[in-house]
Amino acid sequence: MDVIVPILTAAVRSGTPILYATLGEILTERSGVLNLGIEGLMLMGAFSGFIVTHTTGNPWLGVAAAFIVGVAVATIHAFLCVTIGANQVVSGLAITMFGTGASSLLGRGMIGETVGGFARIPLPFLSKIPVLGPVLFDHDPLVYFSYILVAFLTWFIFYTRPGLNLRAVGESPKVVDAMGLNSARLRYFYTLAGGGLASVGGAYMSLAYTKMWGDGMTAGRGWIAIALVIFAIWHPARAVLGAYLFGGVGAMQLRIQAAGTSFPAPLLMMMPYLLTIIVLVIISIQKGRGILLGSPGSLGVPYSREERG
């Protein structure tokens, strides 16, 4: 247990930024919009959260700022993909480049600065539970909030009317339009919400995980989140599993090294990606067999009401 608990704790800690981003991308993709701009959104969130916290001293304001900036940047993506019907892959990549560049440029003056950020707050009673206590209930508030968010999104997507509409617009915007709902407006809403969440994931990196800003500090976690959406098969609860698995494997390989064993670290690092590919293969094989596995039917396909045939 002495070995396992720190690894699991680290898994939750390092999985949380990826979890926020994955939840955001699940919302966006469920509505039928692919957003490859997650890495850029996370960096914008990390930077804006940091600068606001640095100025005001309040990390909650930082998180709020990161969410707003994420929504703003995602608006560009939504405009290009939903209103104009541009290629979603190209637009997403442009968002990543924009976020990487803009955060780097604007963040010049913040190099070497630190903030107080979020402190660890062990939850009373809960953190005393053996194993589960330190693993789940001895973190900063953003980690606890992610638990609530997962439960909420699972309920929202699968057990509510708006959730049904969200899933429907991802499957067939034409049908949703026929139902009298506005497909474009729904897609806008979930692209913006998803962008905001990804940005909060970035803010976790600069306010809770490490309390500093560094150029490109998300180091590719946005891309992992996009892979995790597939791993989770567009389900928030499975995203938790995936995010902690990725985080846990990363923490484990460092601890294996520290313990002095000569297990090849890159082999271990490969495992989550391998699992993602296996899931992808299974989804592809099962496609069209009436199983609830698989991507939203209209994912990545632009929809225009005028062209309805």
Next chain:
Amino acid sequence: MKKYLLAFLCLTLVMGSTIALAFGPVAAKDLKAGFVYVGPVGDGGWTYMHDLGRLDMEKAFPGMESFFVESVPEGPDSVRVMETFIRNGAKLVFATSFGYMDFVQDVAAKNPDVIFMHCSGYKRADNVGTYFGRMYQARYLSGLIAGKMSKSNIIGFVAANPIPEVIRGINAFTLGAQKTNPDVKVKVVWLFSWFDPAKEKEATLALIDAGADVIAMHADSGAAPQTAEEAGVYVVGYNNDMSRYAPTKHLTAPVWNWGMVYKHIAGQVIDGTWKTSDIWWGLKEDFVGLAPVSNAVPEDIVALVNSEKEKIISGNWDVFSGPVKNQKGEIVIKNGDRMSDGDMLGMNWFVMGVEGDIPK
């Protein structure tokens, strides 16, 4: 005979004057220098320190102009960047990472009137010089302090990538630590990345959980010092003074002073005295050094650091002077021998006292 002599004289004169023309003195206001950076200026580490050096140089020669392109991949893209510099009038080009080596050679061959300085490489030409610092000397000094401050006799080392530069630093650090504490072990964790603050934090925590009570590092962010401060263990930074990340636990840090070498090179170019050479300076020239040492370090250790520094500066002794043993306990450098610079640049083995592998 006289005719030949005359012709020969003319020829040498012509050739001599072209060479003199190429690298003759230039006024500071006419000198433009271009810098190729491997990372973003905002990395707070390697590229950031180079850029401080560049600004230092500009300040030293009023009127001189310099420009840079950051995050240039170590591939054919660097050729394009260097050629753009030259088109914009640069007569001096600095390439600040190892991987630019062959591309510098290509561009330099096509532009014999432009001076190139390549950091950390080994290929030179008439218009290509190389420069690097003996960071291992400063690492050795920081090791003396870390060894003394460890009570658990385990020091954790957060290391970026398994290349000779990093391995040399770990070895020098370990030799220093063992001089003040023969029982100390240095545990190494590889990140396989130069800049990933979150991963640097996890590696630091892993080492602390494995018993380390002093952390040293070779990575580009301040995440390891910040984590050490939170966990209450001592830390040795790198690149620059990292005490702002660990106000109470920062012992010292081996630091770069790129400004002095950039000022030196620009000065030579302006005076017209520049000739191709291999600059590999260390403590003696003040190219590398230690950040201010914490008050927590006992007086006698500070005195030892100073006397070891003097010993290295005197040139009679260097860090990799025998006897030095490898991890298996075999003597690699014999008593009385000193490791050659070439061997040091290709170092791919750990000294005794290091716990960890070098991934192949």
